[in-house]
Amino acid sequence: xxxxxxxxxxxxxxxxxxPDVGAPEETCISYWQKVQGRxxxxxxxxxxxxxxxxxxxxxxxxxxxxxxxxxxxxEEILPRKAKEKxxxxxxxxxxxxxxxxxxxxxxxxxxxxxxxxGPKVKK
Numbered sequence: 838x839x840x841x842x843x844x845x846x847x848x849x850x851x852x853x854x855x856p857d858v859g860a861p862e863e864t865c866i867s868y869w870q871k872v873q874g875r876x877x878x879x880x881x882x883x884x885x886x887x888x889x890x891x892x893x894x895x896x897x898x899x900x901x902x903x904x905x906x907x908x909x910x911x912e913e914i915l916p917r918k919a920k921e922k923x924x925x926x927x928x929x930x931x932x933x934x935x936x937x938x939x940x941x942x943x944x945x946x947x948x949x950x951x952x953x954x955g956p957k958v959k960k
Contacts, residue, residue: 844873847872847873848877848945848947851870851872851877851879851945852879852932852934852943852945855879855881855934855940855943856881857881857883857934857937857938857939857940858881858883858885858939858940865880865881865882865883865885865886866879866880866881866883867879867880867881869922874949875927875947875948875949876922876924876947876948876949877945877946877947877948878915878918878929878944878945878946878948879943879944879945880914880943880944880945881940881942881943882907882940882941882942882943882944883895883939883940883941884939887903887906890906892906895939895941900941903941904931904933904941904942907931907941907942907944908931910944911929911930911931911944914944914946915929915944915946918946918948919946919948922948923950923951924948924949924950924951925948925949925950925951926946926947926948927947927948927949928946928947929944929945929946929947930944930945931943931944931945932945
């Protein structure tokens with residue numbers, strides 16, 4: 838994970854705090870955090886998030902296929918979140934969480950408010 842917009846350690850800390858939930862009745866976890874003047878989007882991926890996709894549960898395998906699917910979705914999700922919030926995406930991606938019991942990984946994005954450039958004034 839090569840991060841330039843906020844401290845790498847801070848981003849890893851935020852990713853580690855994403856709740857490791859996985860009961861089928863639990864919803865997916867996604868939320869925003871403000872860090873160092875930037876906005877960070879975090880989305881944890883467990884079996885509940887993949888409901889209706891035809892993938893088996895974590896215990897039944899196909900983890901590599903699920904990770905590839907989530908990575909593809911991440912490429913669509915991050916720009917969409919920027920548009921929804923009127924923010925500019927600086928960087929983002931997906932990081933696997935191999936030590937988690939229920940999470941496959943976390944989608945993360947770092948955003949900022951676009952700078953407003955007013956009209957040029959002639960002197």
